[in-house]
Amino acid sequence: MSFDTIVVVDWSGAATPSPARPSADAIWIGVARHGDGPASASYHRTRDDACQSLHGLFEAEIAAGRRVLAGFDFPFAYPVGFARALTNSDDPLGLWPALAARIEDGPDNANNRFAAAAALNDLFPGLGPFWGCPSTFDDPRLPPKGTARHGHGLPERRSCEGAPGAQPCWKLYTTGSVGSQALLGIPRLQALRDAFGGTLSVRPFQTHETPITLVELFPSLIAKTVSDMAETGEIKDRAQVRILAETLRALDPATLDAMTREGDAVEGHILGLGHEAVLDQAARRALSPLTPPRLKDDCFTMPQGVDWVPVDAALDKLRAALAPITDRETLPTARAGGRVLATSVTARRSNPPRPNSAVDGYGFAHAATGPGVQRLPLVAGRAAAGQPYAHAVPEGHAIRILTGAILPDGVDTVVLEEDTATDGTTVAFDGPVKPFANTRKAGEDVTEGAEALPAGHRLRAPDLALLSALGIGAVETLRPLRIAVLSTGDELIGDPAAPARPHQIYDANRPMLLELARNWGCAAVDLGHAPDDRAEIARRLDDGAAKADLILTSGGASAGDEDHVSALLRQRANLQAWRIALKPGRPLALALWQGVPVFGLPGNPVAALVCALIFARPAVSLMSGAGWTTPLAMTVPAAFTKRKKPGRREYLRARLTPEGHAEVFKSEGSGRISSLSWATGLVELPDEAVEIAPGTPVGFLPYAGFGIT
Template identity: 55%
Template sequence: MFDRIAILDWSAAGRPKTGKDSIWLAVADAEGVRATNIPTRTEAEGAVAALMKQGRTLLGIDVSLAYPAGFAEQIAGGPLDLWGWLAQHISDAPDNSNNHREVASLMNSHFQGEGPLWGNGAKAEIDGLPRLKPAHALPEWRACEKAMRSAGAQPSSCWQLAGVGAVGAQMLTAHPMLHRLQHNTNTSVWPFEKPSENVIAEVYPSLLSAEVKAHLARHPAMVPDQAQVTLLAQALWTLNGNGTLAQMLHADLPEAAKIEGWVLGQDDPIALRRALPPVQEPPRLRDDCFAMPQGVSWVPVDEALERLRAALTPLAQVQALPTHMAHGRILAADTVARRSNPPRPNSAVDGYGFAHATTGAGVQTLPLVKGRAAAGQPFDGAVPAGAAVRILTGAILPDGVDTVVLEEDCAVDAASVTFDGPVKPRANTRKAGEDVEAGVTALTQGTKLRAPEIALLSALGVPEVQVYAPLRVGVLSTGDEIINRPDQDALPHQIYDANRPMLLSLLDRWGYTPVDLGHVKDDPKRIEKALDRGADRADVILTSGGASAGDEDHTSRILRTKGTLSSWRIALKPGRPLALSLWNGAPVFGLPGNPVAALVCALVFARPALSLMSGAGWLEPIGFTVPAAFEKNKKPGRREYLRARLNAKGEAEVFKSEGSGRISGLAWADGLVELDDGPAQITHGAPVRYIPYAMLGLT
């Protein structure tokens, strides 16, 4: 645990500078987050040294702490030895004038040829420091940068000293300062050394690029560097408090990290992003959204569903995620194809390509041009009219080719290809964009991103998507008769809690974030505190028990007196009472206490409602008409849901009892038979509507 987090955005400017592309220092601690703009490196070093001397400080600096393997070893030894070498050779005056270019030339002299460092931005020529990128044997990227690039990030090369995106000069001026900090304070350098009281670590603010962009949209006067250090300090301070930062600092890293360093948080960027507090107020429901009209008593199921659908709106926050990390999320906006699929006309088979206009009927013999076209290896040049080229599946059609003949239909020698004509124009080829064209809407808002959708967006060059954050749904059990855990002893008048684990499991299966709010006794103050806790931690709350109007139905009474309760008496069996309320802005679904009724109400009402609030839209259950393997005389007035399963003949059998406390029937069944509101005389073989558990997200 650190007492403060400091994030330093460095600059190699040759004169004092403030504003954009200058030095920014953000400090997060128990008092909040503060960002300071510092005009010179000398002042910045003094400010950071003062922080480190206070102890228990993590300094994250947006500078690569080491070079690719082979560089430091050639000059000074290890990466921290190179810091010491640079501290001896770099002179950095209080007015920011420095000799980093001359030192870069000296470093290059340790290598054959021109050396890896380049980018002389001065007017005068400097021997040994080329202006343009030279050829050299050292790697362009460290292992950590390769990993970030494969994940879509775009770190800059450490070898470039000047020009757009250059970071080399920052490293040369920062490493001497860090060397002095390390030796003048009780400071270790991660991951080269075991963490001590103070720690220096490399950070990469672009891991929060989406959040920074959103922050700047709300604060247009803020400098981007200021936003970066502020948000990163805030995120790491949160991770410091919950223990995640300590785990990051002690995580197992690749062997290359001991030589080349590593970026703090790069292995879990989502944890870093989620550590930031919400930046926008979530949408709220109207206080009277669940109110029933005067005089309404029993509500048919269909009317209740329509009223519920009209009352609700999406509640989930919108966030940006890399496409490859968005599996299971719901699109919050239409997604447009950045490129066509396929991007260019290509071959659908292995064969030979040519211009169709140069062929006709009968045996066709075309001379072969030298070379071939393969996927990822386009043919260099154009194919002359009357000639053919070897082409493989997925290869871009070269200029002069619009048709491909399958290799199995050809006779080939070293000079020519022969086949029977005529061949259809554009045979065995794919048009550019025949799957999806660039600029069109590929997927619409509300689409759930499964593996197929991830594949489509990736193929269309969509690197990032706007998605809804997972809906957080709290589950609270109430009742004096409830025993919280099955490993505890229960007296004869007590029962084990079945509803809470059932509902938490159900929510997890539906793709939401279950929030276990635990169990509370029938004590109004405890129930109020539990509801307060639920409204803080969850977007929606499900309760079970206490939804009626009995003497011990405290949940219903509390929601009525201190919330905005509307008790819906649904014409439904099982599960007539359904309490709907708002508590501190969070919708509350009060489900019946009997497990069968609680599950049926959750499947019929909570499932479509949660889907709508999550951003995925309203869900209608899909059912099938099957023959009945039972008999029943149903009375009018209520819709009924019977626990059912299909037998070997495809007929629906129903559980032997309709009691809402018979939990074994839920496990026995593999679906529900839905009997409509009116009267019905069900006989063997009569058609009934059967809804499999799988169509209710219960598998």
């Protein structure tokens, strides 16, 4: 049989959670499906989080009828003799629960691996075989160096670990400590075996066909291919799981299946060992056509001769220039709120799954009733939600039935309890009753196999209710977009608690933009405040390009002597300075810094917010995979007077009166930050000249429509 889904896991033996920012030496999970797009790669800070994700992924794949091959980069077995010392058997899978009983591994990665290894060493003569520990661990049974071991009697490596540079599974500390990965990984795999039972097998120790198959693998078998084909700036561990998942998917199914069966029944095997050339060819065949094009350096360029850019033209250009991220993560449904679906979701079951009662009352077959007073004998028992009636109701009889109860055989209609009289043995009601009254059809909400939610949909609380009702325990989502925010300017103070001199002002833009990013369901990356120093600004932008998918800067976006952001982007990032025909916020700098889009927003907080809402908001939605958005707009009567000249679109800070009219802030001054807090939205005035009087219809764009909560 072939495998439909390939999962590659780069494991970690760390004692603390990995950094919040994706990094090396953490847990990365790569997933590639046949018939799907490029492989995805997700980052996990703890083993607990990774295993929850794997559990949800396996459940979802089984539910979809897909067969999974999941590979992990740590040993599944030890050199011959170790299992027998613990279990009196050479069976490696008998060793797994024995290790699981000794290991404590918390949700924060805190664990007892060194103490467990010291206790395991007690089972052998001499000193060893495990070694390696921090200086703070003081137990003579676990030597800090491998050279201190003696007389334990076990081989140093398995037969499949003869490659130069391969680390022994006894090593627990410092670089290459695969021993810690195995001691902490095998108990986690045993937990998956316990959870999935007969639907999961481990090769080469078990060779029968199951929906989930686990194998040991070694990403460094294709190290050169990873080096050659990783994306620019991509973290090595991420590249390894992504490229190896693509590689295994590209293999001939029979070849891959045969590889999983190779190896020793006691010491196990590393998938693909001895087939490096085959793997390399498969990787290059798989990845060459799948490398996505980078955004062009001139993607923001306007046609020659364009000076003042109308708002709609600027939005159209942005929409054409940007592209969504593709990294995917499988999450349990209950934890997927705010995420964007990477694929459409199909209902596993109908809702409701069976016909049921919509009310408390009495159920019967409609064919046995007619006009006038109806008197039907009651059967013994009742039907309730979660307590179905196990027998058929004879025609001409009725049954007590409660809301949500499955209709028993012989029942197709329910009469409301308030419309009946009963003495406990007979129920009476006025006829005729409409057929199927007070009942719900099976699947009248959603039918099994129907699309429940489309790809690109951002999941909200009601969506989680729907997915849960349809039996969908996990969903494949796009990872959150990462937005980095940088403020610049010598006049700014980044800490509002710090003292300020008369010529200094507190940075209002950075906290505002970071909170916007979080409101938009993105991961906010704070690049801090940089002075008017181009080298320092460049360093911060480099940091942003490494950590984020989009960078928002504020200040220095125009063309003055102190507009260092514009000057730097013009010098090193093919700056496109758009002069937008809008008020407030004419200058908008756009560039690619190391391939990452940069939006240079005005330094004035009012203009920065308006530009962020009008331009960055739809761009962020598109890049996050949720599609291009247009702001929610409603037409309401004006509660103000204004005469506007032609040429620019204007956005006025506004809110609705109790009567539903739009009132605007008392001053249009763009330095009035209090107006942003006072307002609940913006009034949009068109590019053309208009004259507004009280009662004139105007467009009101509420903050909520921009994702501000």
